[in-house]
Amino acid sequence: MIKFFRNIRQNLLLEGKTGKYFKYAIGEIVLVVIGILIALQINNWNERRLEVNREKTTLSNLKEEFQDNLRDLDSIKVELSKTIDDLEHLFDMFQEGELNYSSKTLDSIISNGLKSPSWKPSEFILNDLKSSGGLSKLTNKELKKLLFQWTRFYNNMKETVTQTEKTSIDIINFLKNHGSLRNVDTFGDHSTYERSKLNIDNLKLLQNPKFENHINDKLYVLNEAMDQFEKARQIIDKILKETSVN
Numbered sequence: 001m002i003k004f005f006r007n008i009r010q011n012l013l014l015e016g017k018t019g020k021y022f023k024y025a026i027g028e029i030v031l032v033v034i035g036i037l038i039a040l041q042i043n044n045w046n047e048r049r050l051e052v053n054r055e056k057t058t059l060s061n062l063k064e065e066f067q068d069n070l071r072d073l074d075s076i077k078v079e080l081s082k083t084i085d086d087l088e089h090l091f092d093m094f095q096e097g098e099l100n101y102s103s104k105t106l107d108s109i110i111s112n113g114l115k116s117p118s119w120k121p122s123e124f125i126l127n128d129l130k131s132s133g134g135l136s137k138l139t140n141k142e143l144k145k146l147l148f149q150w151t152r153f154y155n156n157m158k159e160t161v162t163q164t165e166k167t168s169i170d171i172i173n174f175l176k177n178h179g180s181l182r183n184v185d186t187f188g189d190h191s192t193y194e195r196s197k198l199n200i201d202n203l204k205l206l207q208n209p210k211f212e213n214h215i216n217d218k219l220y221v222l223n224e225a226m227d228q229f230e231k232a233r234q235i236i237d238k239i240l241k242e243t244s245v246n
Contacts, residue, residue: 051137058134059143061125063243069121070236077229079117080222086112087219094212099203103183104195106202111187113218114171116164119229121154143242150235157228164225167218174214179205 090109093101126147129135138144175181179202183195205211 055137055139058125058129058138059140059243062129062147063240065122065125066236066239066243070233070240072121073119073229073233073236076117076119077226079115080226080229083113083115083117084219084222084226087215087222091212091215091219094206094215096207099206101203101206103201103203106206107180107183107195108187110171110175110184110202113215114168114184116161116168116222118161118164119232120161121232123154126151140242143239146235146239146242150239153228153232153235157225157232160221160225160228163221164218167214167221171211171214171218174211175202175205178208178211 086109090106090113093099093106093109126135129138129147135144135147172181175184180196180198180200182193183200183202185191186193186195
């Protein structure tokens with residue numbers, strides 16, 4: 001096409017038709033400009049199409065990650081609920097006067113109560129979005145707001161997990177000093193040892209106000225964790241709803 005216009009211009013010059021030559025030259029420039037604009041438009045269209053596809057992939061990955069997190073959360077909530085039930089049972093056993101419980105029953109309940117089910121959701125996709133700047137490029141404003149909300153919420157929830165682990169350590173230390181940790185550990189998942197042959201019994205702890213306070217502290221933190229798990233579920237449900245939008 002360019003060669004065709006060049007031949008026309010050369011013929012016009014040879015024939016002395018300068019006016020027509022300039023018209024053809026201007027027309028050629030206009031056609032080139034139009035061609036460039038069309039190419040730019042096609043390029044912009046391709047870029048938008050690629051961005052849309054990238055965002056769809058991001059949404060799919062986010063959805064998969066939070067679906068996995070939700071399944072883990074529901075599983076951990078079952079364990080947490082069981083631990084709370086055991087601690088509430090133990091809480092009700094504290095009393096003055098004669099105790100009508102067996103040492104083995106008590107040690108088993110204490111062992112179960114020492115568990116601290118913690119939930120550590122995956123944040124690989126979300127962290128990758130943050131580090132790459134992809135989070136700010138999401139077109140769904142509601143989703144961006146929810147992801148920022150999730151980050152703040154999860155950081156606060158980590159503090160509760162730390163407190164939960166600390167309450168278990170406090171109970172273990174109390175048992176070391178005032179009872180038999182060995183007898184409690186015989187009910188652990190990985191214990192291969194028999195109960196202590198020393199004349200020691202954890203039943204007396206049921207009349208110790210300091211031990212009762214330790215159990216109360218752990219119960220309080222676990223119930224707080226359960227409330228946070230429920231809030232986490234609500235946020236995840238909203239995120240999953242937004243990542244499902246086509």
